[in-house]
Amino acid sequence: MVSSKAARNSHGQDSSYFLGWQEYEKNPYHPTNNPSGIIQMGLAENQLSFDQIESWLESNPDVLGLKHDGASVFRELALFQDYHGLPTFKNALAEFMAELRENKVQFDPSNIVLTAGATSANEILMFCLADPGDAFLVPTPYYPGFDRDLKWRTGAEIVPIHCSSSNNFKITKSALEEACERAQKKKLRVKGVLVTNPSNPLGTTLTRHELEILVDFICAKRIHLISDEIYSGTCFGIPEFISIAEVIGGRIDDVEDQVHIVYSLSKDLGLPGFRIGAIYSSNKAVISAATKMSSFGLISSQTQYLLAMLLSDKHFTASYISENKRRIKIRHDQLVEGLADVGIPCLESNAGLFCWVDMRHLLDKNTFTGEMELWKKIVYDVGLNVSPGSSCHCTEPGWFRVCFANMSTETLDVAMQRLASFVESGGQGEGPKGSRGLKKLMYWVRQLSLADDRTER
Amino acid sequence: MGYQSVSENSHLLSRIAAGDGHGENSSYFDGWKAYDSNPFHPVSNPGGVIQMGLAENLLCLDLIKEWIKEHPEASICTEEGLNYFEAVANFQDYHGLPSFRQALARFMGKARGGRVSFNPDSIVMSGGGTGAQETLAFCLADPGDAFLVPTPYYPAFDRDFCWRTGVRLLPINCFSSNNFKLTKAALESAYETARKNNIRVKGVLMTNPSNPLGTTMDRDTLNTLLTFVNQKRIHLICDEVFSGSVFNQADFLSVCELLDEEPSYDKSLIHIAYSLSKDLGLPGFRVGVIYSYNDTVVKCARRMSSFGLVSSQTQHLLSHMLNDDDFTSKYLAENKRRLHTRHEEFTSGLEKFGIKCLPSTAGLFIWMDLRQFLKENTENAELKLWRVIIDDVKLNVSPGSSFRCTEPGWFRVCFANMDDATMHVALKRIGDFADKVKDETTQLDDATMHVALKRIGDFADKVKDETTQLQQKKRFNKKLRLSFCRINDGGITQHLMSPHLQSPRSPLVKASH
Numbered sequence: 024m025v026s027s028k029a030a031r032n033s034h035g036q037d038s039s040y041f042l043g044w045q046e047y048e049k050n051p052y053h054p055t056n057n058p059s060g061i062i063q064m065g066l067a068e069n070q071l072s073f074d075q076i077e078s079w080l081e082s083n084p085d086v087l088g089l090k091h092d093g094a095s096v097f098r099e100l101a102l103f104q105d106y107h108g109l110p111t112f113k114n115a116l117a118e119f120m121a122e123l124r125e126n127k128v129q130f131d132p133s134n135i136v137l138t139a140g141a142t143s144a145n146e147i148l149m150f151c152l153a154d155p156g157d158a159f160l161v162p163t164p165y166y167p168g169f170d171r172d173l174k175w176r177t178g179a180e181i182v183p184i185h186c187s188s189s190n191n192f193k194i195t196k197s198a199l200e201e202a203c204e205r206a207q208k209k210k211l212r213v214k215g216v217l218v219t220n221p222s223n224p225l226g227t228t229l230t231r232h233e234l235e236i237l238v239d240f241i242c243a244k245r246i247h248l249i250s251d252e253i254y255s256g257t258c259f260g261i262p263e264f265i266s267i268a269e270v271i272g273g274r275i276d277d278v279e280d281q282v283h284i285v286y287s288l289s290k291d292l293g294l295p296g297f298r299i300g301a302i303y304s305s306n307k308a309v310i311s312a313a314t315k316m317s318s319f320g321l322i323s324s325q326t327q328y329l330l331a332m333l334l335s336d337k338h339f340t341a342s343y344i345s346e347n348k349r350r351i352k353i354r355h356d357q358l359v360e361g362l363a364d365v366g367i368p369c370l371e372s373n374a375g376l377f378c379w380v381d382m383r384h385l386l387d388k389n390t391f392t393g394e395m396e397l398w399k400k401i402v403y404d405v406g407l408n409v410s411p412g413s414s415c416h417c418t419e420p421g422w423f424r425v426c427f428a429n430m431s432t433e434t435l436d437v438a439m440q441r442l443a444s445f446v447e448s449g450g451q452g453e454g455p456k457g458s459r460g461l462k463k464l465m466y467w468v469r470q471l472s473l474a475d476d477r478t479e480r
Numbered sequence: 481m482g483y484q485s486v487s488e489n490s491h492l493l494s495r496i497a498a499g500d501g502h503g504e505n506s507s508y509f510d511g512w513k514a515y516d517s518n519p520f521h522p523v524s525n526p527g528g529v530i531q532m533g534l535a536e537n538l539l540c541l542d543l544i545k546e547w548i549k550e551h552p553e554a555s556i557c558t559e560e561g562l563n564y565f566e567a568v569a570n571f572q573d574y575h576g577l578p579s580f581r582q583a584l585a586r587f588m589g590k591a592r593g594g595r596v597s598f599n600p601d602s603i604v605m606s607g608g609g610t611g612a613q614e615t616l617a618f619c620l621a622d623p624g625d626a627f628l629v630p631t632p633y634y635p636a637f638d639r640d641f642c643w644r645t646g647v648r649l650l651p652i653n654c655f656s657s658n659n660f661k662l663t664k665a666a667l668e669s670a671y672e673t674a675r676k677n678n679i680r681v682k683g684v685l686m687t688n689p690s691n692p693l694g695t696t697m698d699r700d701t702l703n704t705l706l707t708f709v710n711q712k713r714i715h716l717i718c719d720e721v722f723s724g725s726v727f728n729q730a731d732f733l734s735v736c737e738l739l740d741e742e743p744s745y746d747k748s749l750i751h752i753a754y755s756l757s758k759d760l761g762l763p764g765f766r767v768g769v770i771y772s773y774n775d776t777v778v779k780c781a782r783r784m785s786s787f788g789l790v791s792s793q794t795q796h797l798l799s800h801m802l803n804d805d806d807f808t809s810k811y812l813a814e815n816k817r818r819l820h821t822r823h824e825e826f827t828s829g830l831e832k833f834g835i836k837c838l839p840s841t842a843g844l845f846i847w848m849d850l851r852q853f854l855k856e857n858t859e860n861a862e863l864k865l866w867r868v869i870i871d872d873v874k875l876n877v878s879p880g881s882s883f884r885c886t887e888p889g890w891f892r893v894c895f896a897n898m899d900d901a902t903m904h905v906a907l908k909r910i911g912d913f914a915d916k917v918k919d920e921t922t923q924l925d926d927a928t929m930h931v932a933l934k935r936i937g938d939f940a941d942k943v944k945d946e947t948t949q950l951q952q953k954k955r956f957n958k959k960l961r962l963s964f965c966r967i968n969d970g971g972i973t974q975h976l977m978s979p980h981l982q983s984p985r986s987p988l989v990k991a992s993h
Binding site for chain 2: 024025026027028029030034068070073076077080081083084086087095097098100101102103104139140142143146150151152153154155157171176245247280281289293294295296297298308309312313315316318319320321322323324325326329
């Protein structure tokens, strides 16, 4: 009766990534109301810097839109549905993106397409660049939402580029070639590569060498490169973040038409609710098509207006960017040190709102089943919702993504204490929930096979 | 700097991106270009083109602005509302703010006179009505499937419903002989045509109140439709985006009311598309709604809403506003009153010039009958007349052929997107034009009348040719090609878009340059 898309489970929302959230929703931690609840560490949100935006709002009452330079803009905003977007907002966004890259590159506002979050930006790019059945290569581990965003309604395929811990999950030329061959064996036409830089879930930035390898590769194959740079403002340490924009600018061969950047204000500014995404491309045909497609998810004009004012304030953006990074670094270090204290290493990282944590030594068995068992203990016995590496398509069991920027310092302390107790008890689960055993295991096996409502990320 | 033409690039792009399924590459935008390059302004450009091709409601924005001023707590940017900022800015749950869904459910019920109650849990957000239509197509049909749609219909359905989904829209032809009402025979005929062509029909898409007709469906027609979809076991999508813009409450019957009355109808086949762009005059805020009685569709649509959620800032503001019962009651009543007044003024003004409109009770436009001014009963003649209206009369109106109307000579004229003074200027211009044609006609005998009409036609052609030559550099198509051509590439057809899809250059755009 309904379409195949509606009838099948291709939305990808039954993965463990989303199931953990469900458990959190049923029993959310609160320091006073529910101190034994589950602490949410599976949500890559930036809640560290709201106060900075709030104090800016307090000093800028005109942003309500009823008055601007004395005249009301309410009516114009209410009617403004031009898919080219509010020019003042695009200008401010272009400048902000440049500022995040220390002005080493400049962005032309007319090459920006505004979208309803990065979710929509990635889907639109797929609709523009790939026909149903075409494939994009994506390095593993990758953000689980890509399975929905890139594939679900577009009919495109993802072919993973296998990266391994042996070289800290870096992208290599051979891994790229191998992924290409695998695609060809499946008779899939490869239309491009999609990378996330800084990486989700690794929290690392791509090196110049990796970026050059990628550009060489797409050049030779005449395919596209999408660089999802939504965490570009979260790089707090060395090495510095290098955007793909910096790399293609310096090359002799002309690849600008094949390279596209995705951005969003959900992570850097911590405003996921406002649904602010963008595609940046020098390819006029892509911009033209993507602009038309943005009709299906334009950004609310009142939100564009608010952000235009906010981002046009250069004093604000400069101090926000540096303070935001400072706070992320502090929180990152707190997590890394807390884990190190109990003998749990992390992949060394310099960006993102999470750490890629190595719990291979805590596995009963070095298999993905072993990883799921460990994960369930962490969720139920330790009371922490973290994301298992398998949900990110990691090829090696035992890695977990643990977020640190969506909670207070105190809550992070509690999380570290719980983890310490768990490890010290030999991983036998004497945490707040107590031991669950086989019953829970069976429950989870059932859960993983059920289609159900999931909250958004 | 690396710029390549579309054709050079097209092998790198998808078929959807490289093709014309978006429908925007048509010479139709002459009307828009004429407006954009010469927009009317009462003081600075009184001879400019008046925009009457834009179905927007500007009549009640003062009421909304007033409410916002009086309720600073609803805006997260004010002192009073700032404490909501963090929670709102962080909220990206695709279920939407519960208070927002409740507010929408209440408002939608109220717009139907309280005769229907909506369940907030069955409300799904979308990126405007545009997003709602596309999402429903994704949920209900596979590529190559078709939905039937009564003509004339809103041209952007071809983009919204078909472009990226691969679903087709097939017309159910309606005629002026019965005021364009949908008939059982027309439904059956359209269905049969699809069947003969091996096209699987998944449902019917209709707009009630109708765009462009401004009429509402009567009980019999709704029952015919419901019986039809139940018999064929296909879906019914009702776009009720103008449900709050009905002049007389009693005239609007929502399909939801009939579902409640007749339990034998299968509710799981019925889906409503709604938006706040028309009734509240807030197209910029991108608030679309899907309401379905089918849980599978609700779940799927909700997951798909990730691709076009409503900004939480907007959800927060509107949940306060639409939960304010006093305000919504007053607003809906006042909106109807102002629309009615405007409609009356406009239609009676036209009547004085001998121009008739289809009798209508809703919407932001009238369906104007200019068949008497056609040189001949053809689409070409309609286009020539349209050219005269844009270039000579200086009004941007929408020709019926762009709505797939089966009969030439009808035009959709919007009346709610301007103030009273501008409307009177528009009426005067139409009157002058009508008088001019009539004067020339009444003074002549038949033979001479034909000569006169020919001259007017030639004049129109000349004006058009001159304009064409002038505008050649601006890519104006010599042949005004409003006819639809089917490109047989997986059901993606090239269609026109009504000008209100290409939003005008707002002062906000101009101000920044």
